[in-house]
Amino acid sequence: MAIPEVLPFTALVGQEPMKTALVLNAVNPAIGGVLIRGERGTAKSTAVRALAGLLPEIEVVEGCRFSCSPGSGDLLCDECRARQLAGEHLLRVSRPCEWSSCPSTRPRTASSAPSTSSAPSRRGAQLRAGVLGDANRNILYVDEVNLLDDHLVDVLLDAAAMGVNIVEREGMSVVHPSRFILVGTMNPEEGELRPSSSTASDSASTSSGSAPSPIGSP
Numbered sequence: 276m277a278i279p280e281v282l283p284f285t286a287l288v289g290q291e292p293m294k295t296a297l298v299l300n301a302v303n304p305a306i307g308g309v310l311i312r313g314e315r316g317t318a319k320s321t322a323v324r325a326l327a328g329l330l331p332e333i334e335v336v337e338g339c340r341f342s343c344s345p346g347s348g349d350l351l352c353d354e355c356r357a358r359q360l361a362g363e364h365l366l367r368v369s370r371p372c373e374w375s376s377c378p379s380t381r382p383r384t385a386s387s388a389p390s391t392s393s394a395p396s397r398r399g400a401q402l403r404a405g406v407l408g409d410a411n412r413n414i415l416y417v418d419e420v421n422l423l424d425d426h427l428v429d430v431l432l433d434a435a436a437m438g439v440n441i442v443e444r445e446g447m448s449v450v451h452p453s454r455f456i457l458v459g460t461m462n463p464e465e466g467e468l469r470p471s472s473s474t475a476s477d478s479a480s481t482s483s484g485s486a487p488s489p490i491g492s493p
């Protein structure tokens with residue numbers, strides 16, 4: 276029997292507070308996210324990846340790189356609205372919920388350097404989706420959130436709170452929905468959260484590891 280690439284959620288041993296916090300945020304992402312504190316090797320990353328496998332498929336607008344929701348009344352990105360205005364009937368397709376990560380070293384979190392793309396926009400060039408665009412309606416996994424630049428933490432928390440990401444770069448702009456299950460992990464041995472990050476966050480928090488130590492506001 277092939278060994279699954281990602282350990283199923285149900286195979287995680289113990290770690291009940293972490294699992295409960297993840298599931299609650301999956302049920303209602305408006306909780307604001309989870310911060311998982313724990314030592315290395317305590318299944319933090321494994322649990323986040325496994326959570327994606329637990330979630331049902333979602334319906335998205337076919338061809339939308341921001342995974343807009345096709346439900347009536349839901350916020351559409353600029354590109355979907357332009358397609359609608361042009362008379363196109365937006366089709367819906369199902370896809371699995373995914374997780375995307377936001378490494379502390381990658382600068383394209385908020386958005387997006389201008390680029391030409393195979394999907395032409397009205398101007399022939401468009402902004403790349405960026406981490407927040409990829410994360411829409413998925414799980415956004417921020418490993419080592421304590422090592423992330425303050426500015427990026429603010430951008431993530433703003434987008435999580437507003438549900439929208441507004442990108443303006445070099446004469447181009449795009450507005451797209453940005454709703455995601457925010458999960459940050461950190462190893463307290465590698466440094467604490469910066470004060471601005473921890474006070475700015477409404478995140479539910481929990482911990483994993485041999486010595487549980489919940490922090491932040493529940």
Ligand SMILES: Nc1ncnc2c1ncn2[C@@H]1O[C@H](COP(=O)(O)OP(=O)(O)O)[C@@H](O)[C@H]1O
Nearest residue numbers: 282286287288289314315316317318319320321
């Ligand atoms: N409670 C647990 N249940 C199942 N597997 C675990 C558990 N804790 C650690 N592991 C295993 O240990 C390895 C390291 O886990 P990982 O998720 O990378 O840890 P972390 O992200 O906390 O450093 C993985 O192969 C994971 O399956």
Ligand SMILES: [Mg+2]
Nearest residue numbers: 319320321418
């Ligand atoms: Mg890890």
Ligand SMILES: [Zn+2]
Nearest residue numbers: 339343352355
């Ligand atoms: Zn769209």
